[in-house]
Amino acid sequence: MKIGVLALQGAVREHVQAIQACGAEAVVVKKAADLSELDGLVLPGGESTAMRRLIDRADLLEPLRQFADNGKPMFGTCAGLVLLAKEIEGQDMAHLGVMDITVARNSFGRQVDSFEADLDIAGIDEPFPAVFIRAPHIVSAGDDVEVLCEYGGRIVLAKSGPFLGCSFHPELTGDHRLMQLFLNMVENGALLPTGAAYSKI
Numbered sequence: 001m002k003i004g005v006l007a008l009q010g011a012v013r014e015h016v017q018a019i020q021a022c023g024a025e026a027v028v029v030k031k032a033a034d035l036s037e038l039d040g041l042v043l044p045g046g047e048s049t050a051m052r053r054l055i056d057r058a059d060l061l062e063p064l065r066q067f068a069d070n071g072k073p074m075f076g077t078c079a080g081l082v083l084l085a086k087e088i089e090g091q092d093m094a095h096l097g098v099m100d101i102t103v104a105r106n107s108f109g110r111q112v113d114s115f116e117a118d119l120d121i122a123g124i125d126e127p128f129p130a131v132f133i134r135a136p137h138i139v140s141a142g143d144d145v146e147v148l149c150e151y152g153g154r155i156v157l158a159k160s161g162p163f164l165g166c167s168f169h170p171e172l173t174g175d176h177r178l179m180q181l182f183l184n185m186v187e188n189g190a191l192l193p194t195g196a197a198y199s200k201i
Contacts, residue, residue, distance in 0.1 A: 001024040001039050001040075001183065001186060001187065002024070002027055002037060002038050002039050003019045003025065003026055003027065003038065003039060003040045003042060003183065003186065004026075004027045004028075004029040004035065004038040004040070004041040004042065005019070005027070005028060005029060005041075005042045005044060006029050006041065006042065006043050006044060006051075006060075006064075006080075006160055007025060007028040007030050007048060008030065008046075008051060008054040008055065008058065008060075009028055009044070009046035009047065009051050009054060009079075010044035010045045010046030010051070010078075010079065010080075011044050011045060011169065011171050012028065012044055012173060013127075014171035015042050015044050015068070015077075015171045015179075015189060016028065016103075017045065017095060018170070018171050018176045018179040019042070019173075019179060019183075021176045021178050021179075022176050022180045022183050024180070024183055026118050029041065029176050030058065030116075031058055031060070032058075032059065032060055032063035033071065034183075035063055035064075035067050035119065036164055038067075038072065039072070039073075040073040040074065040075070040182065040183070040186040041064075041067060041072065041073070041074045041075070041094065041151070042074075042075045042076075042077070042080070042163060042182075043074060043075065043076040043077070043079075043080030043083050043084065043170070044077055044078075044079070044119045044171070045077050045078030045080060045081055045133070046077045046078070046079045047079055048079040048082035048083060048088075048095070048136075049112050051077075051079055051160060052083070054175060055095075061095075061096075064096055065096055065098070068096060068098040068162075068163070071161075071162055072162065072187050073162040073163065073164070073182065073186045074098070074162065074163050074164070075163075075164045075165070075179075075182040076163075076164070076165040076166070077166050077168070077169055077170060077171065078133065078134075078135055078136065078166070078167060078168065079136075080149050080165065081103060081136055081138070081165035081166060081167060082095065082103055082136050083095040083096050084095070084096055084098055084099040084101075084106060084163055084165045085099055085101050085102065085103040086098070086099060086100050086101060086102070086142075087101070087102040088102070088103055088104075088105065089102060089103065089104040089105070089139060090102050090104075090105070098163055099145065099158070099160045099163045100141065100142030100143075100145055100160060101137055101138045101139075101140065101141045101145055101158060101160070101165070102138070102140045102141075102146060103136045103137065103139060103174070104136055104137055104139050105133070105136045105156075106136065106145065109118050110169060114131070114132060114133045114134070115132050116129060116131050116132070117129075117130055117132065117151060118130070119149050119151055119156070119157075119168075120149065121148055121149045121178070122147075122148040122149065123148065123181060124178070124181065126184045128149075128170070128177060129173045129175055130151075130156070130166075130168035130169070130170065130173070131168055131169040131170075131172045131173060132167065132169075133169060135167040135168055135191060136155070136158055136167055137153075137154040137156055137167050138155035138156070138158055138163075138165070138167070139155075141155060141158055141160075142160070144161065145158050145159070145160040146158060146159045146160065149166075151167075151172050152165075155178070156168060157178075162185065162189075164174065164181070164182050
């Protein structure tokens with residue numbers, strides 16, 4: 001299984017290490033040609049507006065949308081979640097717009113407000129340690145979106161078909177269960193309900 005990591009900004013190395021720790025091959029993605037032959041793609045955290053500028057500079061927007069249109073699974077963390085969203089509060093235009101969700105950017109505060117929390121995630125047996133850094137959250141989700149976790153009444157993890165998005169940074173904890181959940185989605189074609197597919201993680 002080959003999983004790409006969009007390597008324009010953010011914790012690329014940590015995502016690569018998480019993918020490798022789960023037994024898959026990690027591919028660093030910097031140009032459209034790098035998307036070929038990938039089974040899935042991770043969109044890491046960073047700053048979504050800056051990431052969009054870098055995506056445009058690399059002529060990657062349409063190739064990324066085509067990747068999604070082809071049904072290839074994508075996992076967005078923090079700013080990556082914002083890239084996946086169909087609507088962004090306070091902005092007229094979305095980025096990839098492939099998940100039927102509305103997100104609010106930086107909804108958990110500034111950099112100095114960063115924190116860690118143990119989350120109860122559907123399909124993962126034990127609490128998951130999550131790192132929130134200038135994190136967005138999902139304000140609303142469409143009917144086809146499966147909410148996997150909430151924190152403080154806010155949706156912070158959701159799945160829609162082949163797309164998985166979270167508010168936090170799972171790659172910074174050394175706990176690879178959420179990456180394994182994504183790899184299971186890739187392997188299963190993202191067709192099974194999350195609880196049924198991942199109850200043994």
